[in-house]
Amino acid sequence: MTTIAGVGTPETDWQSWPGLHRFPPLDLSGCDRVVLLAPHPDDEILGVGGLLRRLSLRGAAVEVIAVTDGDASHPASSTVTPGRLAALRRAESASALRALGLVDATVHRLGIGDGAVAAAEPAIEAVVAHLLADVSTSTWCLSTWDGDGHPDHEAVGRVARSVSQRCGVRLLTFPIWTWHWALPADPRVPWSRARAIKLDDETHAAKLAAIGCFASQIRPLSEAPEDAAVLTPAMLDRLSRRTEVVFT
Numbered sequence: 001m002t003t004i005a006g007v008g009t010p011e012t013d014w015q016s017w018p019g020l021h022r023f024p025p026l027d028l029s030g031c032d033r034v035v036l037l038a039p040h041p042d043d044e045i046l047g048v049g050g051l052l053r054r055l056s057l058r059g060a061a062v063e064v065i066a067v068t069d070g071d072a073s074h075p076a077s078s079t080v081t082p083g084r085l086a087a088l089r090r091a092e093s094a095s096a097l098r099a100l101g102l103v104d105a106t107v108h109r110l111g112i113g114d115g116a117v118a119a120a121e122p123a124i125e126a127v128v129a130h131l132l133a134d135v136s137t138s139t140w141c142l143s144t145w146d147g148d149g150h151p152d153h154e155a156v157g158r159v160a161r162s163v164s165q166r167c168g169v170r171l172l173t174f175p176i177w178t179w180h181w182a183l184p185a186d187p188r189v190p191w192s193r194a195r196a197i198k199l200d201d202e203t204h205a206a207k208l209a210a211i212g213c214f215a216s217q218i219r220p221l222s223e224a225p226e227d228a229a230v231l232t233p234a235m236l237d238r239l240s241r242r243t244e245v246v247f248t
Helices: 009-015 042-056 083-101 116-132 152-169 202-210 233-239
Strands: 033-038 062-067 106-112 137-144 170-174 193-199 245-248
Touching: 009 033, 009 083, 009 233, 033 042, 033 116, 033 152, 033 202, 042 062, 042 083, 042 137, 042 193, 042 202, 042 245, 062 083, 062 152, 083 106, 083 202, 106 116, 116 137, 116 152, 137 152
Parallel strands: 033 062, 033 137, 062 106, 137 170
Antiparallel strands: 170 245, 193 245
């Protein structure tokens, strides 16, 4: 596990790194169904919202496995209870999918406790294996990278990798917190497996609109310190680029 602290690597540093602009493009052909594992509501949008939209426009069916409802994003809040926060985040995620134009996306909600994903790996793996069983090679599995630094993200990545290998499904993983703790050319990150997805103007605008749906995460719940926004402007800068990155 990698320590996540401070403001993280500025987006200007990433944009100044030539390597970021040299990743080969991801070939989007050959996918008619994508199953994405999202540790928390918003991970699916922040990581690969543009890719989901582009695959959908090419005719792929989109399914999201919402592992948790994100009820622990503000653990000390006296403004909202965990139950109320979970309901808010479920609604925000649904709105974000609509903003991307994914009105027909299927969402499977597992209701695992936020922060307790690692302990539930066997149960999650059973669900994912059921959804990916007896599928064709045209199904892709997407998940957070299993080296991303957040325990929930890494647990979901481990599940996705295990099931994808067993079922013969193509796996693509995406970094989220990596952009915070890593540095350009960081040897801890598998840059050789990185592929880029460039977002056209319409897709980028749709992704920004989808990110804007997560009010509970991008704006304070109240003026109390414990209700501060989870996603700071610096984080949003890194996650709202015109190019998304996945690891093959």
